[in-house]
Amino acid sequence: MKTIHKIFTVAILLFISGGTIVGCSSTKNNYTAATDVQEEFKMEKSGAQMWGEACNRCHLAPSPADYNDTDWSTISLHMRVRANLAENEIAKIETFLKSAN
């Protein structure tokens, strides 16, 4: 048990310290040329589609009309962390909910 715990502890500490360094480092994108072209042709899901997929993973998808824009921004931040949703996913869902309420 001790050996497992030591290996596990070191792995977790390395992950946290490495992740923090990466997370707190500059996020400026130095290579912009190629990605701009790719973005132009990328087919992306709509916020409505993501709302149907992501929310239903745990509970029934909420009615957009049940909350106002202010409430949706609070709920979106809460759900982003609680359900561990990707940033672009929750951003699109929030935009959809605010547009459809």
Added chain:
Amino acid sequence: MIVGFGHITYGQTYNNFETDSVTASQPFKPSKTQFMIRGYGHTGLNFMNTEGEKESSYVGSAFAPIFLFKHSDRLMFEAELEFGLEDNELEVGLEYADVMYILNKNMTVRAGKFLLPFGTFMERLHPAWINRLPTTPLGYGHDGIAPSSGIGVELRGAFDLGGPKLNYAVYSTNGPRLKDGSLEPEEAGMLMFQNFEDNNTSKAFGGRIGLLPFADSSTEIGFSTYSTSKVGTTDSEYENTGAFLYAFDFAFIKQIPAIGGFIDIKGQYNNSDIDDATYIEIEDDIEEEYTFDNKSDSFYAQLSYRPTMASNDFLKKLELVGRYSNLNTPEGAEWEEQSDQYAFGLNYWLTWRSVIKVAYQTTDSVGGHDGGGTANGFFMHWAIGF
């Protein structure tokens, strides 16, 4: 006259009320700082038949308000209280209370008391308006083998891999404490996860990684671990007793036109391995030492179906659900138990967050607190999220 008009003419005019902020502003202008109360509650009627001993009771309205304080677009405080009636007393609990900060698009840090991502049931699925059955599977809750919350710090986030998605969480908490049997001899060797003040210097470390391999996010598979080198109290003979827990979870949710509705499959396997230790039992005023291989596991699988594509509005709101769960605790322990449970339910969704649940559940046990046997239950509950 000249002095009077001159005074009025050259007087300040910027506050003439025509352009006052009250009339010129929008009727509703949201601020960045927002406070919101959400939550859920449920109530119902339980009929239980345990080896011929019948009881029925309206179960008290559980009320669980969730307080959300959004300080900015990155900073939030969240807390959930839980009020419930049990054994003729009002029980109040702090389910979680933590502060979270978005570091970047892939990383969020949380600190405080938070729900642990050990599998998905306790973190995401246990609230009454989300859980498809009125009861929890074996292995969770009181005397469960899976941790539900902890006090510490956590780093979590998610990555969009261009279709598939990956999410992770790593954390450190006070960890559990070992029940040594001095207070409750029949629970010697169990872990108590409500460890508000650490009983030793060792912290628990844990994490979960979840993968959604398909672009439609219909499937998620997850692996969680939770480890600590010390669960005993400092300077006690159990100080160096360690524990290692792990869990696998699975989820599949998809609307399938061929069957006219949503299919929802969920499952989780939990395994707990605690270092062997020697405990004391007292029989006829004589103390006897005993030990056992302190390994436990539990499992549940749940299948539900909602005919959302039916032409009839009533049928659309129905949901059929079935669940199997199993619990095995250590052979030789005072709390040794082998249980199998089947639960079947029919739900009616009044709205997306309000459901009436009718369910039948049967549990076959060998050992355990009540000595084993068969317990059958019939439940009618109403749960609402708000």
